[in-house]
Amino acid sequence: MKPKKEEVLIVRPPYNSDDSLFEKCKECEDPPCVKACEENIIKLLDNKTPYLDFRDSGCTYCDECFETCPNEVLNDKTQKIKLKIEIDISKCMSWHSVMCFSCKDPCLDNAIDFLALFRPSINDNCTNCGFCVGVCPSNAISLKSLNNSN
Numbered sequence: 001m002k003p004k005k006e007e008v009l010i011v012r013p014p015y016n017s018d019d020s021l022f023e024k025c026k027e028c029e030d031p032p033c034v035k036a037c038e039e040n041i042i043k044l045l046d047n048k049t050p051y052l053d054f055r056d057s058g059c060t061y062c063d064e065c066f067e068t069c070p071n072e073v074l075n076d077k078t079q080k081i082k083l084k085i086e087i088d089i090s091k092c093m094s095w096h097s098v099m100c101f102s103c104k105d106p107c108l109d110n111a112i113d114f115l116a117l118f119r120p121s122i123n124d125n126c127t128n129c130g131f132c133v134g135v136c137p138s139n140a141i142s143l144k145s146l147n148n149s150n
Contacts, residue, residue: 009143011052011130013042014059014081015066015074022049024071032068041130052081054143058106058131081128084144087120091140094118103132103141 012019013033025031026048033050034042039057042050042065052059059081066074087103089095095118103120104112111126133141 009083009145010045011054011081011083011143013050013052013065013074014061015063015069015076015079016082017076017079019082021071021073021075024073025049027071032070033065033074036064036068038062038064052130054130054133056134058108058129058133060108061127061129081130082146083128084146085122085126085128085130085132086142086144087122088140088142089119091138092120092136093138093140094120095140100137102135102137106131106135 012022016022028048031042031044031048031050034044039060041052041054041057041059043053045051050065061080063077066077069075087095093100094114097118099117101114104114108129108131109125109127111123112120112132113123114120130143133143
């Protein structure tokens with residue numbers, strides 16, 4: 001039996017109402033959204049479409065990428081990043097009696113609750129900004145797609 005091939009999740013910038021519009025990004029010679037991102041998390045795939053890389057930072061929803069998009073790919077300020085952030089309790093140190101607040105400390109939205117000093121969970125305040133992802137020392141923060149298209 002073949003091992004199941006793991007799908008790579010492509011996280012797109014916020015403010016987009018239709019993922020198919022990212023095809024228009026291929027028309028940009030020097031994508032202004034990449035330069036405008038104050039956190040430097042907008043990167044380009046080989047096909048010249050943007051994605052978010054949360055390894056070093058997260059999205060502040062500063063609107064700069066929205067303001068600079070020449071092709072109206074980023075066209076709806078009400079749209080957040082389309083994903084769900086989850087904590088894998090089997091990997092989370094705090095779920096194994098180790099005091100760790102690595103995910104909570106950078107969270108701008110107070111979206112991570114702890115039961116006493118342990119057992120973090122993500123609440124409804126989460127904006128999917130990704131600030132918690134790269135700082136987790138045990139890689140317990142996972143990203144799940146909200147839709148089937150990347």
